[in-house]
Amino acid sequence: MKISKLLQDKRYLFWALQFAGWTAWGVSFYLGVLFWGKVPNDYLAYLPIVSSIGMILTLPLRALYRYMWEMSALRRLIAVVIASYVAGCVWMASRGWIFYNMFPERRNPKHEDYEGIERILAYFDGATTASWVILVWSGLYFGIKYYMLLQEERQRGLKALSMAHEAQLKMLRYQLNPHFLFNTLNAISTLILDKDTQLANTMVTRLSRFLRYSLDNDPMQKVTVDEEVEALRLYLDIEKVRFDERLKLKFDIDDNAKTALMPSLLLQPLVENAIKYAIAQAVNGGTIAIEAKTFGNDLLLAVIDDGPGLDSLHNTESRSGSGVGLANSRERLQELYGVEQSFRLSHTDPHGLTINIRIPLERADKKG
Template sequence: MSRWQQLFESNERLFWTLHSVGWAGFALIYYIGSFLHDVRPIWVFIILLNAYAGWLLTVPLRYIFRWARTQSPMKMVIVVVLSCYVVALVWAVVKNVNYWEIYKHGYRPDTWYLYFTNTINSLIMVGCWTGTYFGIKNFQMLQKEKQNALKASTMAHQAHIKMLRYQLNPHFLFNTLNAISTLILLKENDIAEAMVSRLSDFLRYSLDNDPIKRVSLGEEIKVLRLYLEIEKVRFDDRLDVVWDIDDECDSALVPSMILQPLIENAIKHAISRMENGGRISISARTFGNDLLLDVADNGPGAEIKNGQLHRENGVGLVNIKERLQSLYQRNFAFSVEHNQPSGIRVRLRIPYEV
């Protein structure tokens, strides 16, 4: 990594570099602009002293503006304007002291408006500093959003690859095809044909659907029903599925195939290990501006450490969390907890979008 890349990737180094270069440039431009006025060392000293005072006084603005950006727009504007005026006023006083006490050796004019003019000039300079600061911050925010979008795209494709590995694993296909073969041997041709049709539709959705785009929960539930109908042929009465989907959730947008790994997880680690079978409960509801999704089973459960399942060959949980983080940054929740009286419950909270 080059030094320039290290500079722009570190906010601290970038700030102090631009801050120092900016005030050095101010001193240079000020000196060039007043070259005909005075070239004595004392005048150069005054310019450097004023630039250093400006450098020092504008440092606190960085931390004030950082806090102001977290407030409401109106409050942010008030804080920014007042902060700029106070800093400009203090800087104007410092410049007046430097000019009249050091450069003029104590001589002061009687015209008060010269002091006011100096304040206006200081305010313009501080305003330029503020505009540059917010301009750079907004540019960084835009770049970060582009990076997040690119990361989300990359993570979605990676998640899609993992998803296909899970969905098209030999065990799933073998069990499904074996069930179809058994149905054919038992002359249950209608059921076998329906199962082949469901498997075809499910695989087509898995392969053709773009993992970057979000789909309606209603469409996602439709595909999940296909998947569970395929699994029900294997487990027969041992698999009981309870749906609790609020009507207003059907149009909510969710990442494609976000719930299927959770259901597969429940079937693999809960239903298949229970002699008399078990139940999977799937619910969806809205709460304020959020969509709450819930997948629970009544299986034997598992050990949970730090909010993660502690067992080997878990399917898709890390995948799901990575996708949610890439798509929603911090505006989501993903938790794994013990179900009552037994089993595992996985809860998801994402923004409600239609």
């Protein structure tokens, strides 16, 4: 198991910090003794013992602090100070007993002559120092505890934001235009009434393949431009049955762009928009061109038609972005890329509408 995963386990993290903290105290105490005087021969055995006792004494403190976690701040502060001092007194008594039994030659003759209040004051002077160590441990315990709670709260917030982000993308992704389904089913019905069952069956098959593709692909995942174009061809094969020669198509996909990644079914609503305004309303139909190329660190996509474009007052409001198709694509790009994308409408020369999209260039070999 990796260290990062182990550190996510609170029990493992607590004991890891315990061992690290008390080891650090033992090393620093040893260096202090070494600096101020000669170190007894068995001192390296003494320090692990008293460090272990100090660590054991903090376990009841941990249980106490967890029990009083919901108390008011003032009550907790008072309890922490008292508990730390009591633990420090017990720890100092243990340290003194162990030290003078392991190193009897280190007994201070002056201490043997202490009587009454002097002996008590000498003991509590050391106990106060030990209590400061326990109080520091208590402060670190609460600090780390609060930090972990804040991190958990932050993770929950990020997870909630991610789930909302994913839900938003899925909602945008699955907004299939009901007009497309209505028109397709109506065309199939007409073919059946005309007894052209073979073409009707072909159209049903194409519709099934397109819907399966649209539902099977996770909107949070990206597909290559090549895969997106193939899905677009599935959709356009259906529309070709409706419009026949009135719908002319041009694909200009650079080889460098074929393996670039993009959101799945991003172009379909744009092409559907072009069919609705540039093809369906024109007696002679029209042409739709789909382009994809790379430029530096960007992937450039374009959907171009030769319909009335933005010059038509009747279509200006619908085609300038308030329609579901254009708004859907614009919002998806904003959700996925933020300021690193652009979605721009412009005139097609001599007439028509051009939709230019710029997104960061990503390659298929980095998708996994």
